[in-house]
Amino acid sequence: MALQASFLPSALSVHKEGKSSSGVKDTAFLGISLSDHHKSDFSSASLRTKQRSFEQKKLSITRAQTTAVASPSINRATSEGKKTLRKGTVVITGASSGLGLATAKALADTGKWHIVMACRDFLKAERAAKSVGMAKDSYTVMHLDLASLDSVRQFVHNFRRSDMPLDVLVCNAAVYFPTAREPTFTADGFELSVGTNHLGHFLLARLLLDDLNKSDYPSKRLVIVGSITGNTNTLAGNVPPKANLGDLRGLAGGLTGLNSSAMIDGKDFDGAKAYKDSKVCNMLMMQEFHRRYHEETGISFTSLYPGCIATTGLFREHIPLFRLLFPPFQKFVTKGFVSEAESGKRLAQVVSDPSLTKSGVYWSWNKDSASFENQLSEEASDAEKARKVWEISEKLVGLA
Ligand SMILES: NC(=O)c1ccc[n+]([C@@H]2O[C@H](COP(=O)([O-])OP(=O)(O)OC[C@H]3O[C@@H](n4cnc5c(N)ncnc54)[C@H](OP(=O)(O)O)[C@@H]3O)[C@@H](O)[C@H]2O)c1
DSSP states (O other): OOOOOOOOOGGGOOOOTTSOOOTTTTOTTOOOBTTGGGOOOOOOHHHHHHHHHHHHHHHHHHHHHGGGSOOTTOOOOOTTSOOOOOOEEEEEETTTSHHHHHHHHHHHHHTSEEEEEEESOHHHHHHHHHHTTOOGGGEEEEEOOTTOHHHHHHHHHHHHHTTOOOOEEEEOOOOOOTTOSSOOBOTTSSBHHHIIIIIIHHHHHHHHHHHHHHOOSSSOEEEEEOOGGGOTTBSGGGSSSOOOOTTOHHHHTTSOSSSSOSSTTSSOOOHHHHHHHHHHHHHHHHHHHIIIIIHHHOOEEEEEOOOBOTTSGGGTTSOHHHHHHHHHIIIIIIOOBOOHHHHHHHHHHHHHOGGGOOTTEEEEEOTTSOEEEOOOOTGGGOHHHHHHHHHHHHHHTTOO
16 A cells, blocks of 8 residues: 655744754655555454453453442433443543534434543533534543642542543643743642643643552543554654653753753754644653552553544634644545544543553554554653653653
């Protein structure tokens, strides 16, 4: 199959003063992994068999316990007196638009999931759920601003008070500031992209790990949305500025932009790179969670690249010309375009598909929309770096 990765014309690129930039800077949502089209889903059969027997055991436990779990979404018994599997509860951050909303809709439509839409704008989330026709009893909107550690803690508190079980957590929300010349900051003083996309999610996932662990659902999962743009083993990941966490000196300094850099690698601020760096952190943390907790808890930790969803709000801060031309460019030139609905189906698979339970995997999809285990770049799979990012992040969010 032909390699589809290609680039936007340089007219669309955003050049920053005083920085070396190539003509394809900031256009990195477009490519497809060099190896994407040559792979198939090669999860090992034996692992799946083990997983299945593990799940069957868990399922019988679930059936025995269903009546003990207080949730509005539990199906207690059929007319024949048999207990059925209760609805799963999934928390999706940033479910008010784009990928998060499409995933919420896809899961709600199955009738098997209750979706907690963890969003910073309550009204927007309510309207979004209505606009896509989600049944009223299929979702709950809860306030979460990932750019504030207090808000993350408050969300966890509120979620626990709701008495809903937590079966799957999806860390999906993100911000992207490709044209910003100066950094902006979270309530706690971290550069906004890494502070929101990585640190806010890191605290959320760490705090909710216990809740996930308590779930009696057959397959409990933590999904952290990644991106091709953080993977320098792809053409898209090689579009400047490339992701690079360096020796983490900026992260260790708190990304404050005062006495330390606002960038993880300690260098000059670059909004597009800050986003890509945050995505590397997302993918590193998924693997570090897997190493630390999978065996002990049975939770599946996964990440994914949903495809280039050129129409979402992620590009809202980009220049108007880019926003106008990016979707048709992806549709007709690179043919890498993925609709919001299709991307939602993909993430919904990672949430719920029984064949996608393998932990520690970064999922991607080929041109026929078949899922496969993709390879992460050297940096995004560097275990030593992951350990360091984890330890520094723990300190920054007040867990160590
Ligand atoms: N679009 C793509 O081509 C693409 C490709 C690869 C990966 N991804 C990933 O897909 C995920 C979703 O992005 P998208 O494309 O769907 O973009 P999007 O439509 O802009 O969605 C981002 C969501 O994050 C929310 N959000 C932003 N800051 C937040 C905060 N401080 N607290 C809570 N929520 C916050 C937004 O809320 P508001 O509605 O209130 O703004 C929005 O719901 C991201 O992780 C992104 O990296 C996207």
